[in-house]
Amino acid sequence: MAMESEAGFADFVGQWSPALLRVAFLLTGDRGMAEDLLQTALLKTSRRWSRIADHDAAYPYVRRVLVTTYASWRRRHRVSEVLTDRLPEQATADDVTAPGRAVAALDGLPPRMRAVIVLRYYEDLSEADTAAALGCSPGSVKSQASRGLARLRIELSPATDLVRHREDAP
The missing domain is CATH 1.10.1740 (Rna Polymerase Sigma Factor; Chain: A)
Structure with missing residues (x-):
């Protein structure tokens, strides 16, 4: 250079x-x-x-x-596991709104869907610009964004927290 x-x-x-x-x-x-x-x-x-x-x-x-x-x-690297000798601490009420929860929800999305969500809504790219960045059609961006947002809404909804809380209860 x-x-x-x-x-x-x-x-x-x-x-x-x-x-x-x-x-x-x-x-x-x-x-x-x-x-x-x-x-x-x-x-x-x-x-x-x-x-x-x-x-x-x-x-x-x-x-x-x-x-x-x-x-x-x-x-x-499809599978990545982190082995520890301790169980994680139980979540508190304050953890419900933690930014880490949103990142964890994003992590549950497939790579392309996650990339669409990040580029469209964090980077604020248009559908056409997102499609160009990912090398796909704008229609693909629309469908991936729609499905991704639906999954995030379910994952981040308060009702999902209640279900998890009931499953974790003794």
């Missing part, structure tokens, strides 16, 4: 890394994996930086690299 190009890439990383890390976190649901995903996406981008014509508009390019890399990781 030439010095001028390196400086441009460094400026881009400094400016956009926090926003890209938030997107990566919403995709993965895990801070460590989000950092790894962002690092991988930035590495892939750095290799192509000189080919990107408009460096000011590189954010959508890197966001797409994030999404495609995330989908690739999910295909390769």
